[in-house]
Amino acid sequence: MSKSFIVDDDYNDSRLDKWFKNKIISLPHSLIEKIIRKNKIKVNKKKTKSSYRLQTGDIVEIFDISNFKPTDKKIKIKYQPKKEEVGSYGDYVLEDNENFIVINKPAGIPVQSGTKSFKNIIDILKKTKYFENSKPFVVHRLDKETSGVLIIAKNRKFAQLFTSLFRIRKIHKTYLAIVYGRVSNSIKTMKDNLIQYEKNKKIFQKSISNLKIKESNENYSFLELNPITGRKHQLRKQLLNIGNPIVGDDKYFLNNKKRIRYKNLMLHAFKIKFMINNVQYNFKAKYSKTFEDFLKKNI
Numbered sequence: 133m134s135k136s137f138i139v140d141d142d143y144n145d146s147r148l149d150k151w152f153k154n155k156i157i158s159l160p161h162s163l164i165e166k167i168i169r170k171n172k173i174k175v176n177k178k179k180t181k182s183s184y185r186l187q188t189g190d191i192v193e194i195f196d197i198s199n200f201k202p203t204d205k206k207i208k209i210k211y212q213p214k215k216e217e218v219g220s221y222g223d224y225v226l227e228d229n230e231n232f233i234v235i236n237k238p239a240g241i242p243v244q245s246g247t248k249s250f251k252n253i254i255d256i257l258k259k260t261k262y263f264e265n266s267k268p269f270v271v272h273r274l275d276k277e278t279s280g281v282l283i284i285a286k287n288r289k290f291a292q293l294f295t296s297l298f299r300i301r302k303i304h305k306t307y308l309a310i311v312y313g314r315v316s317n318s319i320k321t322m323k324d325n326l327i328q329y330e331k332n333k334k335i336f337q338k339s340i341s342n343l344k345i346k347e348s349n350e351n352y353s354f355l356e357l358n359p360i361t362g363r364k365h366q367l368r369k370q371l372l373n374i375g376n377p378i379v380g381d382d383k384y385f386l387n388n389k390k391r392i393r394y395k396n397l398m399l400h401a402f403k404i405k406f407m408i409n410n411v412q413y414n415f416k417a418k419y420s421k422t423f424e425d426f427l428k429k430n431i
Contacts, residue, residue: 139190142288145296148175148192149182156194172197211245211255218259225262226415231290232283233262234404236417239279239396243270257284271295272303275365277380280307280401281417293408298362303406307357307367308346308419310398310426311376312391315345315353322370326363339363341370347431352379354431356402367399379426396422 143151149164152173159167165182167173172195175184186192227234237243237253245252257268268284269291285291297303322343325336340360347354353376359366365384371377372384379398385391400419405412 134193134195137192139186139188141188143186144188145185145292148184148186151186167197211251213256213259217256221256221260226417228262231287232285234415235282237274237279237282239277242276243273272298274401277397278399279420281404281415297406305359305401306403308400308402309355309357310379311353311355311371312379313376314348314350315376319343319374324370324373326369337363339366341367349431352430354427398423398426
């Protein structure tokens, strides 16, 4: 005996295992793989893989899985923002339409809650007028201390669209950074194999960013940066590698006696541009007064 389900637009291009967890029963990935191997899940009457990306209208057949019990989900305690916080987010909005919102993210607050951070952008936005009839979907991230342009989708369809655009590098980002020292004029592009650890396994990730010097002196350089790839902490790691770490970066820095400790990370996501349905979108976010003051005083 089997049950059939038709995939709707919300799950177009979603992985089969993710759809199964969300729509049927939450099970460990290894168990879902086992169920698929035993032909208890078929798509369009064919055996498939957990990584298969479903399409709208696909028919998923699920055979007897009554012996399996869902895993206990940890209850996440959401951040409850104050009225003043919710009301102030209108000042950060650069674009608001039925499918996505673009904000100028302030520094010092993470996009989502984590082990070290409770207050976060997403939980605040959920309470604003911009998400009265929808929910926010994260499509990319900025570090907690990084400010600037941030896109948040309002529905699963556009969340998947933005994820695809990022994956095929059709979304172009420009950052501004103030770094220590004079950056060499010969550096136009930074190419690295950055190290990332996943479950104690060392992984090398090819990373490419273009660099342009806007202003420079012996102590600091003001840079425009265009990351081509999208690795975690990519710009911060690459700038450390060339000997010019970002001012205020307490994770990637040189042990130099001349280095002045500064509480604000001088990295700002300045511009983002992309095209959807032959419409070009360009968004620009002004950097903070703290960034501006440091720039005027030191460069």
